[in-house]
Amino acid sequence: MEHGLILAGMLFCIGLAGVIVRRNIIFTLLSIEIMLNASGLAFVVAGSRWGQADGQIIFIFILAMAAAEVSVGLALLLQLYHKFKTLDSDTASRMRG
């Protein structure tokens, strides 16, 4: 039980470090997926500990949310690439104010 939560925390921290360190937008999206997966792991571990199905249901919701998020994120990535011809997310850091 505790070991599962520790593993989920470590995976989440790795994903967070990836979001902070990497500037390529593909790797940013992948790190967000890592973090979502780690939170789903924490829910399933907790559901298994209590012997209830609720943890797996929240995992299914996280899965649906990840699918919607990644489709919109990849469409944004394509727009960024067509506009700036690069995948560096720092090129889009300025607002047109």
Place this chain on the structure above:
Amino acid sequence: MNEVYYISATIALISTLMVITRLNAIHALLYFIVSLFSVAIIFFILGAPFAAALEVIIYAGAIMVLFVFVIMMLNLGPEAIEQERQLFRPEVWIGPGVLSFVLFLEFIYVIRNYGRHLSGVAVIGPKQVGIVLFGPYLLGVELASLLLLVGLVGAYHLGRRRRSSGLRKGEKQ
């Protein structure tokens, strides 16, 4: 069953660390798929076989295929062929291959000893999950379907190629 858990956890940590340190996006995707497989085995050990199946089918099957499509759309031309050629070199696939092979051995071990080792943990099968999902959580299912619809429409709107000259779609020159 503890050894299997610790081996899977180690593989998950190693492959996830490799994901955020790779330079090539395809290599990172390979390692991330290995990480998802190891998490699926952990789900299976924890008595959640339905979540394990969904992890493999939807995460490793559908979402990663989206990533592969987009990465393959981005680099067309001769450098893409060079990249394909690089994918056949052993140092690219030997890392994920070894990790997946260890996972495969674990998978066979878990399947063969399914009844004996899971005695401490209550298995929550797809039937119980479905009963609770379409009972108390019915509103959540509806909201998730709405979210998926919004994601579909949003991705279509964002992914449409804009005309540079401002002409309508059906007009000529």
